[in-house]
Amino acid sequence: MPTSRSILGRAGLLLLALGALTLVLVDVGSIWLGGKTRAYGRALERAQQIRVLTGQLQNRLDDAETGQRGFLLTGDESYLEPYTRAITLIPKSFEQLRPRFQETPDQPLLDRLNAVVDDKLAELHRTIDLYDQGQREQAIAEIKTDKGKILMDQARELIANLVATSDADIRRSGDDMRWGSATLQISTIAGSIIVVILVTGTGFIVAGYARQLEQSSEEVAELNRGLEGRVQERTADLMQANEEIQRFAYIVSHDLRAPLVNVMGFTAELEVGVTAIQKLVAEVELKQPELVGAEARLAATEDVPEAIGFIRSSTAKMDRLINAILKLSREGRRVLTPEPIDMALLLGGIVDSLRHQTEDAGAEIIVQEQLPGLVSDRLVLEQIFGNLIDNAVKYLEASRPGRITVSARAEAGRLIYEVADNGRGIAAGDHERIFELFRRSGTQDRPGEGIGLAHVRALTRRLGGLISVHSEFGRGTRFEVNLPRILPAQTESVES
């Protein structure tokens, strides 16, 4: 079933492609999600560092301012200590912060913070310088301008902004990741469903295909069985038809014989009468010749005996023909007894029995070695092959040495035996005719009634076989006898 096979091919390929695509999609999804997760991790780490670093920065700024205030209030150099530590550490804070903001949208924010912090540090530095130069009043006035406080507030605000933006970053990539994982989960579930469907679908297709295969192989087996049955049926029909013909022939020949007995019997009576009349005519002629007319004499001595002679020869011929039919029908009525037969032995016997004729004709008969044997009726086989080989010897071509070969081959559980010769051959128009009763072909220079092949065909059919002829006029003839290997034993004999 090529159609369903191609259906399986197309549908199967489509399903496989869909399955592969689903897997690729799920893979791409998880790789993408992995990227998202890593990004989230990075954002989280950065935000934390920013928090710590900005916190440090804030503390340092506070320290610097606290140091400045303490120094300005007390004039004690030791109060300046947090300030001097802070101003060396603050640039480090920026150094650490800068790479985290490089090429990010928040970089200007950091730059502004840097600027504000620089301004603040400059303000602190200025006030301390003023104090060192002894202008304490001026330094206080400078602080009172609130310029430093504003800068400090600005710095605080900017730091808070930085923390806020990095927090927003965490949220954003967290949302991204959650969305991605949710999507991946859904698509994994969807993919799994699709794969399950595909596997089920493919399974169904494969199961269906297997079922179809099984079914079609069963169909083939069924067809085979049907074929065997039909052959058996036909053989049985043929055998039955053959039997009917045999029975018919038997009845006909029986009934034809009855009038023939009369014709022959009364012809004999006539003969007896004619003898008496001939005697009378002779006697009368002797005593009173004038009483015997020429007509009467002719009738008594020639015409009637001649007529009787023709009637006799005709009835004798008819009797022979009827006997031939009777013989045929009797053969047909014989119960067949199948037995294992060694064909080489059987044919050897036939060849031996024809040795005399073969030698006279200067011909040779070659029987193939290792002929396959069969289970059939011995007598019938002897008659079939006896007739065929006898015919081959009988109708050889005088101009060349005769060569007759008998061979066999097996074909489709049957055996085909061949009897081939290089004899005179049979004209194409006569190939069917030669199997008919009382019909003969070619030059009628050999004795025969035209019964042999009719007999052979009837016998072959009885064995459930077929016979065919292949011949070219003037070249030779080959008869093929196709027989079953085993002839089934007959369950019923044919009764008249």
Added chain:
Amino acid sequence: MTSAESVTIVMIEDDEGHARLIEKNLRRAGVFNEVVHCESGTAGLKYLFEARTVNPNPLLILLDLNLPDMTGIDILGKLKADEQLKRAPVIVLTTTDDQREIQRCYDLGCSVYITKPVNYETFSQAIRQLGLFLSVIQVPKVP
């Protein structure tokens, strides 16, 4: 020979020509017994079963196998089933020399089986032998 002379020959034969030929040849062979000719199986059986009361003579039956109304085998079966008639010798005359048919007739109890040949000489010979046979055998009386 007295018993043979008094034997009545019952010939059941539908073919008139055959009947005539048989009778002629019997006469020619020197058999001059009374010959009763029945042209069908029915007529033959009727005669045989009534003859016991009419004809006191022992019977010899010449039976053809191919009859239009029944087969000679049927008649043979009926004769052999009858207590009295089963002793009467039966000579089967037929056109066939089929071995199985001959065997069946003998199985049913026929005394002699003769094939009606087309060859007149052999036929005459057979009938003559039959005449000889008839003059030799002791035909039991049908009481």
